[in-house]
Amino acid sequence: MSIPVYMMAITTPDPMLPRRLERLTGNEAPNCVPLYLDRAKAVRGSPEFAERLQRVRALSDPNRLLAVLLLERQGELCACEVQAATGLSHATVSHHMKLLVKAGIVSEDRRGKWRYYRLRDRSRLP
Amino acid sequence: MSIPVYMMAITTPDPMLPRRLERLTGNEAPNCVPLYLDRAKAVRGSPEFAERLQRVRALSDPNRLLAVLLLERQGELCACEVQAATGLSHATVSHHMKLLVKAGIVSEDRRGKWRYYRLRDRSRLP
DNA sequence: ATATCATGTCGATTCCAGTCTACATGATGG
DNA sequence: CCATCATGTAGACTGGAATCGACATGATAT
Numbered sequence: 001m002s003i004p005v006y007m008m009a010i011t012t013p014d015p016m017l018p019r020r021l022e023r024l025t026g027n028e029a030p031n032c033v034p035l036y037l038d039r040a041k042a043v044r045g046s047p048e049f050a051e052r053l054q055r056v057r058a059l060s061d062p063n064r065l066l067a068v069l070l071l072e073r074q075g076e077l078c079a080c081e082v083q084a085a086t087g088l089s090h091a092t093v094s095h096h097m098k099l100l101v102k103a104g105i106v107s108e109d110r111r112g113k114w115r116y117y118r119l120r121d122r123s124r125l126p
Numbered sequence: 127m128s129i130p131v132y133m134m135a136i137t138t139p140d141p142m143l144p145r146r147l148e149r150l151t152g153n154e155a156p157n158c159v160p161l162y163l164d165r166a167k168a169v170r171g172s173p174e175f176a177e178r179l180q181r182v183r184a185l186s187d188p189n190r191l192l193a194v195l196l197l198e199r200q201g202e203l204c205a206c207e208v209q210a211a212t213g214l215s216h217a218t219v220s221h222h223m224k225l226l227v228k229a230g231i232v233s234e235d236r237r238g239k240w241r242y243y244r245l246r247d248r249s250r251l252p
Numbered sequence: 253a254t255a256t257c258a259t260g261t262c263g264a265t266t267c268c269a270g271t272c273t274a275c276a277t278g279a280t281g282g
Numbered sequence: 283c284c285a286t287c288a289t290g291t292a293g294a295c296t297g298g299a300a301t302c303g304a305c306a307t308g309a310t311a312t
Binding site for chain 2: 017032056083124
Binding site for chain 4: 206216217220241
C-alpha cells in the first residue's frame with residue numbers, strides 16, 4: 001500500500017489523492033493534480049479574485065451587512081447613526097466602516113464633525 | 127457630565143450616543159435611538175437578511191470562492207477535483223462543500239462513489 | 253486659545269471559523 | 283459478504299476577526 005515515488009513529485013496533503021483522480025479521469029496520476037493546481041493558481045492570482053474576495057468578506061459580517069442594507073434604504077447615514085442602528089461601540093463602527101470603504105462598497109464624505117456614508121453601486125449588492 | 131435618567135430608557139453601550147444623535151437630527155434624545163434600532167430590527171429580522179448573510183458568508187472564504195469560480199468555468203466538479211484544486215484535506219473540502227450547498231449556491235449530485243457539484247445560479251454571483 | 257464634540261487608532265481580550273487527524277459511513281466490485 | 287474506495291463526521295487545535303476601553307486627532311464653537 002505504499003505510494004510509488006513518481007507519484008509524489010507534487011506534494012499534496014493527501015497522498016491518496018493522485019490515485020483517486022487517476023481512477024476518476026483516466027489521466028496518469030502524476031499529471032492530473034498539477035492540472036487542477038494550475039487552473040486554481042490562475043484564478044487565485046487574478047486581480048478580480050482578490051477584489052471579489054474583499055467585497056464578499058466585507059459583506060460577510062452581520063453588522064456590516066446591516067449597515068449596507070440600511071444605506072440601501074436610507075441613502076445616507078452618518079457614523080453615529082450606524083452606531084445607533086447596530087448597538088455597537090463607536091470604535092467598532094469605525095472599524096467596520098473603514099473595511100466597507102476599503103472594499104469599495106461605501107463612499108465617505110466628511111462634513112463638519114460628521115462623516116457620512118453612501119453606497120457606491122447599489123446594483124452590485126449580492 | 128451625568129446623563130439624565132429619561133435618556134437612559136434604552137440601553138446602549140455608549141451613554142453619549144443619544145446626545146450626539148439629538149444634536150445631529152434635532153429630534154429629542156429619547157426618541158432617536160429607538161428609531162434607528164427599530165429600523166435595524168426590521169432589516170435584521172427579515173428572512174432575506176438571513177439568506178443574504180448566509181450567501182455572502184459562504185462565499186467569504188478564499189477556498190470556497192475558488193471552488194465556486196472554478197465551477198463557473200468548468201461546469202461540474204467532483205469532490206476530489208476540488209481537493210486537488212485547493213490543496214486541502216478531503217475533510218476540509220467536505221466541510222466547505224456542505225456550507226456551499228446549505229447556502230443554496232451549489233447543487234450536489236451523487237453518482238456512484240463520487241459527488242458532483244454544480245452552480246445553482248451563476249448569474250447571482252457577486 | 254481652549255473646551256467640547258465626533259470619530260480614528262491602539263492594545264488586549266474573546267470567540268468563532270478553518271483546518272487536520274482519526275474514525276465512521278455508504279457505495280462498488282470481486 | 284468482505285475489501286476497497288470516496289466521502290462524511292467528530293474532536294481538538296489555532297489563527298484571525300470582532301469587540302471594547304482608553305487614548306489620540308481633527309473640527310467647531312465659545
